[in-house]
Amino acid sequence: MFILIFALYSLSFTHVIGSSHNCTGTSTLITFDDLPTITVSTLISNGYFGLSWSNAYYDAASRNVPGSGYYTALSSGSYITLNGFGNPMAIASTTPNTFNISSFIAAAAWNDNLNLAISGKRNGTTVYQQTVTLQVTNSTWVSLNWTYIDTVTFTTSGGTVNSLFAGTYSGSQFAMDDLCVDINSFYTSTTSVYGTSTTRSGSGGGGNGDGDGGDGGDGLDLELELELGKKPKATITIGGLPVAVFAGTMAAVVVALIIFAFLLWCFISSKCCTQKPHCRGCGGGGC
Numbered sequence: 001m002f003i004l005i006f007a008l009y010s011l012s013f014t015h016v017i018g019s020s021h022n023c024t025g026t027s028t029l030i031t032f033d034d035l036p037t038i039t040v041s042t043l044i045s046n047g048y049f050g051l052s053w054s055n056a057y058y059d060a061a062s063r064n065v066p067g068s069g070y071y072t073a074l075s076s077g078s079y080i081t082l083n084g085f086g087n088p089m090a091i092a093s094t095t096p097n098t099f100n101i102s103s104f105i106a107a108a109a110w111n112d113n114l115n116l117a118i119s120g121k122r123n124g125t126t127v128y129q130q131t132v133t134l135q136v137t138n139s140t141w142v143s144l145n146w147t148y149i150d151t152v153t154f155t156t157s158g159g160t161v162n163s164l165f166a167g168t169y170s171g172s173q174f175a176m177d178d179l180c181v182d183i184n185s186f187y188t189s190t191t192s193v194y195g196t197s198t199t200r201s202g203s204g205g206g207g208n209g210d211g212d213g214g215d216g217g218d219g220l221d222l223e224l225e226l227e228l229g230k231k232p233k234a235t236i237t238i239g240g241l242p243v244a245v246f247a248g249t250m251a252a253v254v255v256a257l258i259i260f261a262f263l264l265w266c267f268i269s270s271k272c273c274t275q276k277p278h279c280r281g282c283g284g285g286g287c
């Protein structure tokens with residue numbers, strides 16, 4: 001019983017960590033869900049996370065056709081990013097800043113076997129290249145692990161329209177979500193173009209100087225987001241986990257400890273022996 005509860009506890013813990021696709025350490029997970037609320041596909045403004053975005057639109061998966069890759073790629077919240085009109089899309093830092101790109105989730109919007117060519121440049125020279133084949137109804141976790149680049153370009157081509165959309169929709173758009181990048185050398189969360197100010201307190205690890213406590217896994221983090229024209233939103237995390245998850249796992253641990261103590265008491269006091277269906281009790285040494 002104890003082992004079972006502990007296994008369940010460990011399982012739920014792993015699940016929470018895994019949901020960020022190993023985007024840990026100094027990396028930042030960009031979910032596109034902190035962008036302003038929209039009702040129509042909109043270009044991401046330059047400056048979002050300190051980067052410049054070319055032909056990168058964001059949209060709510062739910063505004064799109066069910067079954068399309070916009071639904072498939074959605075891995076968090078409600079927004080995904082797409083390459084407008086199926087044309088190349090790029091993300092760049094301002095010279096001489098460089099960034100690392102770890103991974104992202106992707107799906108082809110309409111075409112199965114859509115080719116996605118990704119290239120990483122440093123100071124005008126292509127230093128990385130990779131091509132992946134995307135599907136409409138299966139998302140792909142693309143792991144790049146590229147370091148010190150200043151521009152990453154996404155170019156799509158080919159593929160054939162998934163039978164769900166034959167005669168209705170087509171195009172070489174792809175959808176992206178949960179982009180994991182390391183931008184810590186030039187981006188601090190207080191510089192958002194949307195007037196978001198983030199205050200953190202607590203013993204987070206790896207903070208660099210005053211104001212920013214860093215995104216460490218330990219301690220209590222209180223995050224306050226003030227966005228123009230929106231209700232303030234507060235998120236409290238403990239050890240990097242939302243408070244509800246933390247409380248839940250703590251409750252599981254306490255329950256497990258109580259059960260363990262009970263079993264120990266049974267064992268020591270011999271109060272619990274096997275109850276047979278035809279016996280009243282078995283404290284007196286059998287029936």
Ligand SMILES: *[C@@H]1O[C@H](CO)[C@@H](O)[C@H](O)[C@H]1NC(C)=O
Nearest residue numbers: 018019020021022103141143
């Ligand atoms: C996270 O990393 C581990 C090994 O480091 C790997 O086994 C696992 O598949 C990764 N998870 C994801 C979601 O990429």
Ligand SMILES: *[C@@H]1O[C@H](CO)[C@@H](O)[C@H](O)[C@H]1NC(C)=O
Nearest residue numbers: 095096097098122123124125
């Ligand atoms: C970038 O390339 C130019 C020449 O094209 C060179 O002068 C400059 O030093 C390079 N910058 C870096 C940071 O490597």
Ligand SMILES: *[C@@H]1O[C@H](CO)[C@@H](O)[C@H](O)[C@H]1NC(C)=O
Nearest residue numbers: 112113134135136137138139
């Ligand atoms: C896509 O996912 C379905 C199940 O959802 C699976 O049967 C199929 O094999 C997957 N295709 C690829 C190419 O992974």
Ligand SMILES: *[C@@H]1O[C@H](CO)[C@@H](O)[C@H](O)[C@H]1NC(C)=O
Nearest residue numbers: 022102103143144145146147
């Ligand atoms: C990422 O690349 C670095 C070297 O460039 C390597 O040391 C590291 O193990 C790689 N990490 C993953 C998860 O592939």
Ligand SMILES: *[C@@H]1O[C@H](CO)[C@@H](O)[C@H](O)[C@H]1NC(C)=O
Nearest residue numbers: 099100147148182183184185
């Ligand atoms: C990028 O990766 C390199 C090598 O792992 C690391 O030294 C560096 O701190 C990372 N972050 C940035 C922003 O370059």
